[in-house]
Amino acid sequence: MxxxxxxxxxxxxxxxxxxxxxxxxxxxxxxxxxxxxxxxxxxxxxxxxxxxxxxGLHVRKVGHPTIFSAQEEQNLVKCAAVCGDWGYPLSKEDMCFFAKNYLDNKGRTIPYIADNKPGIDWVDSLLERNKTEICKRVAANIKRARATVTLESLEQYFKNLKLTIEDVPPSNLFNYDETNMADDPL
Structure with missing residues (x-):
């Protein structure tokens, strides 16, 4: 094909x-x-x-009709985008199972699809049709220096942390990092 x-x-x-x-x-x-x-x-x-x-003859689109209506596809795309925003991006295989689950919950059976699960080509065409809302991305790798943390350095960190927060009540502990710290106040 x-x-x-x-x-x-x-x-x-x-x-x-x-x-x-x-x-x-x-x-x-x-x-x-x-x-x-x-x-x-x-x-x-x-x-x-x-x-x-x-x-006004032959007004339908050329080719095989899509499995889902335009509204159903938009809902699937929105749900996939929300999963990505939550930190759980969906792979192509996940999108296939996502669509299968939707079809099974609706009680719809598509006769020309094996096990009611669309294939990878369906995901590719879905991404092509909705490229402004959703796209395929590759995971970003971390630097080798950050990946080579040793067990000893982690143990030392937690020993120092234990000594530092020994007399601090748990209600006064906050999670804080340098994300919103700026070098230039202007």
């Missing part, structure tokens, strides 16, 4: 026109300025396409 189909130019005339040209041709046919045949030849649009658009 081809995952990223790239059409060879000139092999078959398919969509060699823009949506603006199609709308302009339809407008001229509607106001009786051009006939369907003249508009088709003038704008380089196949006659059958122009006829179908004029008569």
């Amino acid at each position: 081809v995952r990223k189909y790239k059409r060879n130019i000139g092999v078959r005339r398919y969509r060699d026109y823009t949506d603006e040209n199609l709308e302009e041709a339809l407008q001229k046919v509607t106001v009786n300025e051009y006939s369907l045949r003249k508009a088709a030849s003038e704008y380089g649009i196949p006659f059958g396409t122009l006829y179908n658009k004029y008569k």
Whole structure:
């Protein structure tokens, strides 16, 4: 199965026109300025396409319909984004199980999907359709110096911490780091 189909130019005339040209041709046919045949030849649009658009035939999108409606997809994307905000980003496999769980809870069975679980290609197309809201990211690695903390240094840290907070009541302990500290007060 081809995952990223790239059409060879000139092999078959398919969509060699823009949506603006199609709308302009339809407008001229509607106001009786051009006939369907003249508009088709003038704008380089196949006659059958122009006829179908004029008569309102074949108005559905080309290709197989999506598993979820647009609203359901938006809800799945929002939930995945919330998981990422909470610090638990979803992998592609997690997104597949997320969608399977949703379908199972709704009681919907998709006959052409094995075990009612969409595949990785579905996740790729979902990400492509919603690239402004959600995207795939790679985890950031920490520096080697931070990763090479020894057991002795950790034990020494906790010994010093125990001595430091020995007489401090637990209600006076706060978690604090340098995140909001600025060197420049302006």
